[in-house]
Amino acid sequence: MWSRLGSRLRSWEGLLLGLVVAVIAVNALQTPFYLRLSNQINLFTLSIEKIIVALIMALIIINAEIDLSVASVMGLAACVVAYLHAQGVPVALGVLAGLAVGALAGAFNGYWIAYVGLPSLAVTLAGLIGYRGAARILIEDRSIGGFPDWFNRLGQEPLVGPFPVSLVLFFLLLALMLVVLHRSAFGRYVYAIGNSRDVARYSGVNVNRVKMTLFVASGFISALAGILLAARLGSVRGNTAEGFELDIITMVLLGGVSIFGGSGSLIGVALAILLILNLRNGMSLVNITGNTQTGVIGVLLILSVLGPNWARSLQERLQRSRRQTGGPGDGATRGAVPK
């Protein structure tokens, strides 16, 4: 069973990789601006906060949970920074407070999910509404900006070679998550719980602690992403980051993570991120507007769900007809056909 699952994932990732290569090729052929380094950096920067959160979201969905409150936590953390700044608190302290609020929000979610046993869908839906409400109460209908230069530079200027801090953070976090999920005991627990909570518990895994850790991490990372967004935009509103959760979950699912938990990999998610960002960027560069972009990505998601099923039935039909006719080309392909 494990090996079959493994091969399915490998082929899914292979497929995503093929698509990414295809999109990159089409983009490069269609517009000369695409391959420029500045565009390659912009392409990440414009969605950097979403893709940072997508990394932790992948772990949560593999764990057979979901966190719908991420975008609201992003907004809340940004609003906490802005509110404290408006009250005259130094922004550095405000950032720490924002991160703490994010971790607390995550711990609150985690408590109800891990220790009380409520479904994460319901708890984090409440979080989505509640944390957004708190953000709006803090900021009301204002738009707060005027942050000190160092804070704005954090989001807007290249600080590490040509790269902004947020992009470097993303890659560091990706490396960290890869190790945690695929090379550590904690990562094995995440998969095991995602496959079956009961089996994992009877095997001696501390299920509650794993879930709690994941949700606290999700809150903290979302807060970090929200603060980076505030730095990139230079000002904050009550609706900052509103609606981001759907884009984030889309990336994770397109990456081949099963919504029922237990399977998927961060490589797949990283490829899905590359695919969506490059596709959007390419379309923007040839002046295809937002409505069409959303449509194309929607179709891609449907194809990505239909594709594997379709391929399987096609393969079965081909094998059947080949068995009946022993048709031409059989010899040439035999080596490549598994089993």
Add this chain to the structure above:
Amino acid sequence: MNRLWKVLSLLLIAVFLLTACAAPAPPAAAPAEEAAPAAEEAAPAASEGAMEEGVDMVLLPKFLGILVFDQAHQGAQEAHEEIGNPGKLEFLGPTPENSVQGQIEIVTTAATQGMDAIMISNNAGDQIVPAAKAAKEAGMTVVTWDSPIPSAEGEDFFVAQVDFDETGKVMADMALDILGEDGGKLAILSASPDAANQNAWNAAFQDVLANDPKYANLELVDLVYGNDQSEDSYNQALALVDKYPDLELIMAPTTVGIAAAAKAMQDEGLCDKVKVSGLGLPAEMVSYTLNGCAPEFALWSFKDLGYLTYYVTYLLATGQIEAKEGQTFEAGRMGSYTIEKDPTRDSGLRVLMGPFTVYTAENVEEAAK
């Protein structure tokens, strides 16, 4: 592997088809690529060459799907053809629910594409500043129209449809006209808190109401935001009526808000009690004006605004004028204008278009045609 390749090639084909179908752009993109080497050859001729090559310009509305922005686009196209600019005029906008992120993305992408100028109706407040600054650093001309950058950072100047202080006066006069000398309670239904134009108008309106004894009997009870979304605005209008049972007037300085509020009052049969006024489009408001739900409203021509914006942006991008106080210029059929200090912001320059037209049952049908 065999199966993998089959799926892969199928999906590749799908993607190619998708990008091909979705884009009317490939034909446009191809000449652009061909033009690039041609431009390099022509480069030694003169640096003035930019004028003959044409100026590639982007008209960026707050978002797509609103009639007034399409009208502005028509005006810009008219100027584009009249000037005979061989460059491109692109009308690109975000989706309504993604307005802030989308505007930032479009400004950033335009700079990457080497576009020469962008004309922004800013819906992102000062959040657009980093992107606008980066575009200017990349050598672009950045002009705002309809709604400016509040801090004026990153923009060359703002093409104002009307004087923002005058808007407050016009709205107050309409309110007085509708409510009469003995006055009554009114509320503002605005667009979004990040729309600098809306904020300036609301502030001017509140200022006039508070300080001019003529309007002493007009009592402003609330200010709500419908985010220029019909459904949002509709619900906000109904919520206002619920909250203030003796409300007599909803003042909506946004074409989306005023139409939604008028529809809400009409649907609820409240038009006798609560009137709607503000800034609206004759074509969208004609029925509400004739049936008395919105007896009076005002607006300027968005087509003219698009025309003027295109004209002055082109002049600036080709170096024929400078973005400085006192600079005068001729804008085709619209005549002569001067760039001045923007009195409605702490800093920044503006070109003032004007004037207002007030629409009533007498002239609305003619204008709606």
